[in-house]
Amino acid sequence: MSLTSDPPIDPPAGTPDGPPAPKAADPGTDYGELTVVPARHPWRWVAVAVTAVLVAQFINGLVTNPGWEWDVFAQFFSAPVILKAVWLTLQLTFYGTVLGFALGIVLAFMRLSASPFLRTVAYGYIWAFRSIPLIVQLLFWFNLAYLYKELQFGIPFGPGFFTFDTMNLVGAVSAAVLGLALHQAAYAAEIVRGGVLAVGGGQLEAASALGIPRLRQLRRIVLPQAMRSILPNAANEIISLFKGTSIVSVMAIGELFYQVQVVYGRSGRVVPLLMVATAWYILLTTALSIVQYYVERHYAKGAVR
Amino acid sequence: MSAPSDAMVEIRSVHKSFGSLEVLRGIDLSVRPGEVTVILGPSGSGKSTLLRTINHLEKVDQGWISVDGTLVGYRRDGDKLYELREREVLRQRTKIGFVFQNFNLFPHLTVLENIIEAPVSALRRPRKEAVATAEKLLERVGLADRAAAYPGQLSGGQQQRVAIARALALEPRLLLFDEPTSALDPELVGEVLDVIKDLAHGGTTMIVVTHEIGFAREVADTVVFMDEGRIVEQGPPADLLDRPAQERTRAFLSKVL
Numbered sequence: 001m002s003l004t005s006d007p008p009i010d011p012p013a014g015t016p017d018g019p020p021a022p023k024a025a026d027p028g029t030d031y032g033e034l035t036v037v038p039a040r041h042p043w044r045w046v047a048v049a050v051t052a053v054l055v056a057q058f059i060n061g062l063v064t065n066p067g068w069e070w071d072v073f074a075q076f077f078s079a080p081v082i083l084k085a086v087w088l089t090l091q092l093t094f095y096g097t098v099l100g101f102a103l104g105i106v107l108a109f110m111r112l113s114a115s116p117f118l119r120t121v122a123y124g125y126i127w128a129f130r131s132i133p134l135i136v137q138l139l140f141w142f143n144l145a146y147l148y149k150e151l152q153f154g155i156p157f158g159p160g161f162f163t164f165d166t167m168n169l170v171g172a173v174s175a176a177v178l179g180l181a182l183h184q185a186a187y188a189a190e191i192v193r194g195g196v197l198a199v200g201g202g203q204l205e206a207a208s209a210l211g212i213p214r215l216r217q218l219r220r221i222v223l224p225q226a227m228r229s230i231l232p233n234a235a236n237e238i239i240s241l242f243k244g245t246s247i248v249s250v251m252a253i254g255e256l257f258y259q260v261q262v263v264y265g266r267s268g269r270v271v272p273l274l275m276v277a278t279a280w281y282i283l284l285t286t287a288l289s290i291v292q293y294y295v296e297r298h299y300a301k302g303a304v305r
Numbered sequence: 306m307s308a309p310s311d312a313m314v315e316i317r318s319v320h321k322s323f324g325s326l327e328v329l330r331g332i333d334l335s336v337r338p339g340e341v342t343v344i345l346g347p348s349g350s351g352k353s354t355l356l357r358t359i360n361h362l363e364k365v366d367q368g369w370i371s372v373d374g375t376l377v378g379y380r381r382d383g384d385k386l387y388e389l390r391e392r393e394v395l396r397q398r399t400k401i402g403f404v405f406q407n408f409n410l411f412p413h414l415t416v417l418e419n420i421i422e423a424p425v426s427a428l429r430r431p432r433k434e435a436v437a438t439a440e441k442l443l444e445r446v447g448l449a450d451r452a453a454a455y456p457g458q459l460s461g462g463q464q465q466r467v468a469i470a471r472a473l474a475l476e477p478r479l480l481l482f483d484e485p486t487s488a489l490d491p492e493l494v495g496e497v498l499d500v501i502k503d504l505a506h507g508g509t510t511m512i513v514v515t516h517e518i519g520f521a522r523e524v525a526d527t528v529v530f531m532d533e534g535r536i537v538e539q540g541p542p543a544d545l546l547d548r549p550a551q552e553r554t555r556a557f558l559s560k561v562l
Contacts, residue, residue, distance in 0.1 A: 206409035209360060210423035210475065211399035214391060220422065224413050302413045302455035 072272035076263065077279065085259035086280050092173075092255060093242040096180035100241075101234070103181065104188025109218065111193055122189065129186035135247055137183060141175040142251045176248045184241055191233045195226030227299040235292040239285050246277075256280060311374075313338040313479055313510045314359060319368035321354055328354045330534035332368070336512060336527075341505045343521040343542075344514045346531035347557060352514045355531070356481050359512070360401040361394050372401060373478050399427050402472030406484040408464045410456040410471070416443070417452040420471045428475065435474070442470040446500050462493030466500055473504075480504065480511040487516065518562055522546055530554045 062068060076082055110122035129137070154160030199222050207217040246257035254262075256277055264273040314336040321329040328351045336342050344352045357363040359370055361378040369386075370377045378394055379386040389397070410419050420439040424430040430438075443449045446466040456464050465485055472480060482501065486494040498520050505511060505524045515521065521528050522542045529539040530549070538551050549555045 200409075202405065202407055202409040203411065205362060206403075206405060206411070208395060209362060209398055209401075209403040209405075210471070211395040211397075211427040212423055213395060213426060216426045220426070221411055225411075299413075302415075302457055 069272040085256045089256040092245045095177045099181035100184025103185035107189035108192035138179040195230035198229045315371045340526040343525040350531040351534040402477035402480040408468045482513040
């Protein structure tokens with residue numbers, strides 16, 4: 001087994017691509033008949049040995065150190081309270097991603113639009129939401145009722161028609177989704193814009209020369225091609241959002257990280273419960289990475305590479 | 306401004322600048338229906354820009370262009386010209402086919418999907434009908450068996466033939482070719498020119514920007530020679546190519562022939 005792929009074997013000496021044949025050789029030698037000895041890489045084997053020892057030590061530690069408390073881990077890994085928290089974490093990720101990217105796509109095309117007004121609005125939004133720390137934003141939405149006790153729909157500065165109690169309208173979970181989605185949208189917008197810019201200008205020109213309606217140009221011609229460069233970055237964002245949902249624990253929402261803290265606060269078993277959370281994050285991130293692979297393959301249609 | 310005549314394309318005193326660079330310095334040209342006009346000229350002479358103004362890929366700064374009796378990019382009301390909205394410009398373009406130097410096929414769509422995209426989305430043709438038309442067009446350009454291929458799987462010449470079929474799918478009244486063979490390997494030029502010649506003999510009005518003098522001689526009804534944003538001279542190929550009146554034309558031809 002080799003750790004890296006071997007470099008291509010140099011063309012034999014004397015061929016047009018290879019180094020000039022050594023002068024000492026007989027003029028009549030046919031190098032094609034000689035055996036080729038691949039280059040040796042002894043240091044690779046040293047590296048393999050060192051790494052193997054380190055990994056063995058780590059695994060040994062996991063198994064033999066009683067501090068990991070694997071029995072506690074097993075007990076809580078699939079406990080209903082944890083499963084419920086995992087589900088909430090997934091929901092936060094899902095809504096944060098879907099709403100965030102939906103708004104992000106709109107913002108991206110606004111930034112690319114010919115209208116200075118739309119460009120400025122989108123730029124202002126992205127500037128604001130990239131500048132404000134997510135945790136500050138979340139706490140702000142969570143405490144919205146402190147600033148505005150009621151929300152009213154009506155004529156600006158005039159009479160109102162509907163009035164809502166802010167406390168009832170924006171619960172903790174919806175405040176969290178709102179905060180995550182608005183934050184995500186700013187980043188998603190830039191990722192989508194980057195992808196759109198990577199599509200050659202000739203594509204839009206051809207589409208408009210054919211008279212294809214503007215929205216259809218974006219949806220059918222530009223976005224599918226942009227997806228190739230959007231996807232790796234978008235997957236990064238989704239995975240980072242998935243783990244970033246743990247920040248929502250400051251709002252006392254029962255997602256995975258908060259719930260684990262609650263349990264170890266009661267039982268004092270900090271390490272195994274952190275491992276429960278870690279194992280779930282690893283498991284689900286792996287699942288997302290697998291999905292990413294298939295989605296990327298789908299959008300590679302027609303690519304020659 | 307005089308009323309658009311019975312010409313298929315009428316170009317009147319068109320000026321166009323990119324920043325401080327004046328690319329078109331007053332172009333006047335008429336193309337009669339069914340005629341093939343070939344535009345020759347050194348690079349930077351403005352011939353591609355002129356072609357692009359005809360379907361409003363470039364806006365003109367001065368002057369006007371009409372295609373089939375309709376002003377391009379503007380609507381006349383009394384003594385004012387109103388700039389058309391993008392949607393209206395797109396509708397005008399469905400009547401003008403454009404073939405690019407670099408093909409610009411949509412790489413993520415199959416050959417068939419490339420051809421039916423505009424008829425289905427811009428002209429709202431039923432998909433079935435569009436597919437039937439596309440298959441006929443593919444046969445016409447000799448690629449009936451490549452309908453399911455992606456552009457990346459085709460040679461340059463095949464891609465350009467698909468691009469021609471894609472332009473024809475809208476049944477345009479005018480076809481514009483912007484150096485259709487310049488990006489091709491020399492041995493693939495012939496197959497594309499054959500398709501264009503076939504269309505020319507079929508009576509399609511077309512304007513072709515090219516460096517293929519042989520093609521101009523064989524197919525063109527009128528050859529136009531441009532230099533530095535102006536039309537230096539124009540006439541039947543036999544006159545312009547063999548007995549150019551202008552010294553500039555003679556100098557250019559002596560280099561490319």
